[in-house]
Amino acid sequence: MMNTFALSIALFLLGNLVVALVAAARGPTPADRMLMALLFGTTGAAVLVLLAAAGGGTPLIDVALVLALLAAIGGIAFAKRAWRTEEDDRA
Amino acid sequence: MIRIFALRALLFAGLWWILAEGRTDGWPLCVVATAAAMWASTRLWFPAPKPIRLAGLPGFLCYFLWNSIRGGVQVAHMALRGRTSLQPALIELAVTLPPGGARVLMVNALSLMPGTLGVDLHETGLRLHVLDDRLPIEAEVRALEAAITTLFGKQP
Amino acid sequence: MLDWLAMVLLLAGAFFFLAGTVGLLRFPDVYSRLHALAKADNLGLGCVLMGLSLQAESLVTALKLLLVWPLVLAASAGVGFAIARRARALGIQPWRKGEP
Incomplete structure (x- = not known):
């Protein structure tokens, strides 16, 4: 029963993630779109650990750890570099 | 100073133990990973910052x-x-x-x-x-x- | 008993994720959306991880699950600050009460 429960929560979070991604992608500023990095890190990690509990096995926890790490690196790299060029264009 | 490094090494080895889910058969990798983490941490945190209590x-x-x-x-x-x-x-x-x-x-x-x-x-x-x-x-x-x-x- | 507690924690986690998304949809600017995502989603993830670690088959698996949390917390806090700082540097003004 726990498996089904974990799986349904995972599906719910997936739906949640899709709605949030669409909302973030609509913008209006590039900063809003960068919120996707946060969304993927947290919701993605949650979905992965739930799938691990729903029968996917512990290797999925490693995937969640790596995803969280990449979200952190990706987000900070974006904030430091990608916007700089945009700022230069405006100047 | 030595105490800080010993604590750090212990922390990295403990993290490895958790990541390996408690298995000990891969211990040579654990030594390599701890050494690599120590190297990276001295590169990033040198001189050693004021340690927390x-x-x-x-x-x-x-x-x-x-x-x-x-x-x-x-x-x-x-x-x-x-x-x-x-x-x-x-x-x-x-x-x-x-x-x-x-x-x-x-x-x-x-x-x-x-x-x-x-x-x-x-x-x-x-x-x-x-x-x-x-x-x-x-x-x-x-x-x-x-x-x-x-x-x-x-x-x- | 433990199963019930785990289920309650998973439901609470789902609720906080939902609240984070609602905040993202309803809050007016990037700064307040950052508040919603950083705080609500992280709490949601914390609840989910706690709930699952109660169900874990061994102590070390539970610890591994809980290890995901500080990593994501550090990631969200750092990314949140970086985004807010860049948004400010780009001159994006925060929404004030009374504006549309």
């Missing part, structure tokens, strides 16, 4: 955990009530913490504390975005500052 860690973690729960509940409440419940503002506050690890920890932790989001950190001050400036923001920030001061110990 291990005795202060449980207290800080409890403070942090409790306030991140409060922050989450508060923002969930505001989200359900919509934007009419907001009264955002940018505010400037002075920081009394010494530059370095303590300040960086503070400005990052502020994003998870109730109602505050660190926006900028400069020589003398801290710029915050607050969701509702009717809340006792300054008291919250000072409480976090006090918790971090306890964590790092009194300055010499």
Whole structure:
């Protein structure tokens, strides 16, 4: 029963993630779109650990750890570099 | 100094143990990974920063955990009530913490504390975005500052 | 008993994720959306991880699950600050009460 429960929560979070991604992608500023990095890190990690509990096995926890790490690196790299060029264009 | 490095190595080996899910048959890899992590940490943290007081860690973690729960509940409440419940503002506050690890920890932790989001950190001050400036923001920030001061110990 | 507690924690986690998304949809500017995502989603993840670690088959698996949390917390706090700082540097003004 726990498996089904974990799986349904995972599906719910997936739906949640899709709605949030669409909302973030609509913008209006590039900063809003960068919120996707946060969304993927947290919701993605949650979905992965739930799938691990729903029968996917512990290797999925490693995937969640790596995803969280990449979200952190990706987000900070974006904030430091990608916007700089945009700022230069405006100047 | 040696004590700091020994603690660090122990921490890395412990992390490895958790990542390997308690299996010990891969111990040569554990040695390699710990050595690599030690090398990276001395490259990134050299000279060694002022270490935190291990005795202060449980207290800080409890403070942090409790306030991140409060922050989450508060923002969930505001989200359900919509934007009419907001009264955002940018505010400037002075920081009394010494530059370095303590300040960086503070400005990052502020994003998870109730109602505050660190926006900028400069020589003398801290710029915050607050969701509702009717809340006792300054008291919250000072409480976090006090918790971090306890964590790092009194300055010499 | 433990099963019930785990289920309650998972449901609470799902609620906080939902609240984070609602905040993202309803809050007016990037700064307040950052508040919603950083705080609500992280608490949601914390609840989910706690709930699952109560169900874990061994102590070390539970510890591994809980290890995901500080990593994501550090990631969200750092990324949140970086985004807010860049948004400010780009001159994006925060929404004030009374504006549309």
